[in-house]
Amino acid sequence: MAEERTTRRVTRRRVRTRANLLDAAFEVFAAKGFGRVSIEEVCEAAGYSRGAFYSNFASLDELFFALYRQRADLIARQVAEALAGDGPGLDVPASVDRVTEVLLLDHDWLLVKTDFLVHAARDPAVARTLLEHRATLRGAIADRLGRDRGPDALPAVLGGADAAARAVVAAYDGVTTQLLLDKDVDGARAWLKQLLTALLTEGGAHPGSIPERHPAKAPAKALEKHPE
Numbered sequence: 001m002a003e004e005r006t007t008r009r010v011t012r013r014r015v016r017t018r019a020n021l022l023d024a025a026f027e028v029f030a031a032k033g034f035g036r037v038s039i040e041e042v043c044e045a046a047g048y049s050r051g052a053f054y055s056n057f058a059s060l061d062e063l064f065f066a067l068y069r070q071r072a073d074l075i076a077r078q079v080a081e082a083l084a085g086d087g088p089g090l091d092v093p094a095s096v097d098r099v100t101e102v103l104l105l106d107h108d109w110l111l112v113k114t115d116f117l118v119h120a121a122r123d124p125a126v127a128r129t130l131l132e133h134r135a136t137l138r139g140a141i142a143d144r145l146g147r148d149r150g151p152d153a154l155p156a157v158l159g160g161a162d163a164a165a166r167a168v169v170a171a172y173d174g175v176t177t178q179l180l181l182d183k184d185v186d187g188a189r190a191w192l193k194q195l196l197t198a199l200l201t202e203g204g205a206h207p208g209s210i211p212e213r214h215p216a217k218a219p220a221k222a223l224e225k226h227p228e
Contacts, residue, residue, distance in 0.1 A: 018056045030108035034115040068116045076137045083144035100193040141165035171195040
């Protein structure tokens with residue numbers, strides 16, 4: 001019995017250590033970028049030794065992938081739960097409202113995600129797993145969109161629920177790329193809401209309601225050097 005209690009304590013401690021390492025790694029990766037971070041820096045940020053690191057991860061690559069998977073799974077759950085709120089029919093405006101309110105739009109996460117995408121582009125094995133995660137997200141969206149057969153069915157131009165799901169993910173990718181540059185989270189949510197509504201209905205809201213996006217103001221000296 002005592003041995004069983006000890007095992008449970010060790011297991012809980014290891015889970016906590018792993019979670020702390022992931023949280024610390026997220027901060028370090030977001031601040032410095034993957035490829036510029038050492039195991040020692042992650043351990044120092046988490047307050048652990050290299051031994052604690054290696055008892056949970058075989059390498060920095062493995063930790064980086066675990067961090068990505070953790071956040072990607074969270075996004076997939078958020079989308080699935082937000083889309084599950086309707087009954088048999090799909091209320092597009094209400095679903096879009098829920099998705100855009102809960103969807104993870106975090107600048108630090110986007111920095112880490114972009115690093116991971118670049119890393120995956122150079123490593124076929126990582127790319128395959130990343131594609132699987134994206135397919136899972138699209139599948140959750142397509143499954144929900146595919147249930148609607150009422151008068152507000154998806155626009156025919158989308159070619160079905162699978163294509164509509166790809167369009168939704170592409171819209172999210174585009175909005176988050178802009179967010180990386182201007183850091184305007186509220187604007188990103190408003191823009192994503194308008195894009196998704198337009199995608200999933202026949203034209204969505206009136207064009208005038210789409211918020212105008214302004215590029216960041218360039219320094220005066222830069223404008224003088226590059227008047228074009």
